[in-house]
Amino acid sequence: MDARKIRAAVFDIDGTLALMDKDKGTYEALPGAIAALDACRARGIIAVAYTNGTFFPPAHYYPLLADAGLVLAPGHILTPAVVAAQQLKRLGHGRVMVTGSEGTVVPLVEAGIEVVGAGPGAGEVDAVLLAWAREFGLPELDAAAQAVWAGAPVYATSVAPFFAGAGGKRLLGVSGAMAAAIRNATGVEAQVFGKPSVAGLEIIAELTGVAAAETAVIGDDPKLEIRMARRAGALAIGVTTGVSDRAAFEAFAEDERAELVVDRLDGLLDHPVFA
Ligand SMILES: [Mg+2]
Structure with missing residues (x-):
């Protein structure tokens, strides 16, 4: 070495x-x-x-x-949300649909990005950011897919399949699961910030x-x-x-x-x- x-x-x-x-x-x-x-x-x-x-x-x-x-x-x-916030800003994405929770929303808002929840009636967005959420379902996935079909680029905080938890337990990588769903629906691969x-x-x-x-x-x-x-x-x-x-x-x-x-x-x- x-x-x-x-x-x-x-x-x-x-x-x-x-x-x-x-x-x-x-x-x-x-x-x-x-x-x-x-x-x-x-x-x-x-x-x-x-x-x-x-x-x-x-x-x-x-x-x-x-x-x-x-x-x-x-x-x-x-x-990765801090990294995403800085990089989205540099890319000029001012209005971003986020599937994630507080952990993702707070760094984006602090960076001056307008955060739009993933759901019906979200309107036009500059980009979609897929991130960890405790609860998500069809409305969130559908809204994200609709935005991607409308031409918004899609990013993910992580697409890791799992990570290490206490007692040797694997914890599921949520944003990677969402990215797989979006890719399946739209054919578009999420760019990863994490x-x-x-x-x-x-x-x-x-x-x-x-x-x-x-x-x-x-x-x-x-x-x-x-x-x-x-x-x-x-x-x-x-x-x-x-x-x-x-x-x-x-x-x-x-x-x-x-x-x-x-x-x-x-x-x-x-x-x-x-x-
Ligand atoms: Mg680790």
Whole structure:
């Protein structure tokens, strides 16, 4: 491995820093995660948490993670909804139909985007954004399909099939299920803002002032964090505390594979790449 100077570390949340207990709505820190964030602080490495989930607006994650002992600096927790809001704005989409809930709506509204609920009578929209929602049904899917048939581009916060929950349980990826439904109906593939799109790392590089080449990405999913990191030229580090074991990380071609795989985050920053 090359000896790059790493000045920023982007941690995935679910399966990497912590696991969520969906019944209790709380997080539990994974082994070594608290120590890894402490080590970042001690060495002046900027730590960012970037989840692929959009259950909550970013503001909700700070106390949830802090209760689990994981403390991030203000502005340093990102979700695909934050990335979507910034990128939709750049694309000039001022009026956007959103299938998601508060976790998606809040960052868009904060970015000055007019958010239209997915339902009958939504009117003309510039784009459709498919995102996590606890409840959705035919009216939402139909409204999204109608907008796409009318020519609106379609985006998704994530199309991951599932992610890691407490007790080894897989949690269904809702926006991916919606994107599959829309593709089935319209033939249009949703463009993804969340991982493995590099859109999030672009926003993070602006936040940290650190280029991708000097940024490490740490995650439990080779198809999400590792793919995103390799595409952007960041250092890709896999951790086996979530959805993937070592064999799963190694089952990729060399240029798509994690450059380092660890079983827990303890001592991660003692690796020579962080020297
Ligand atoms: Mg994960």
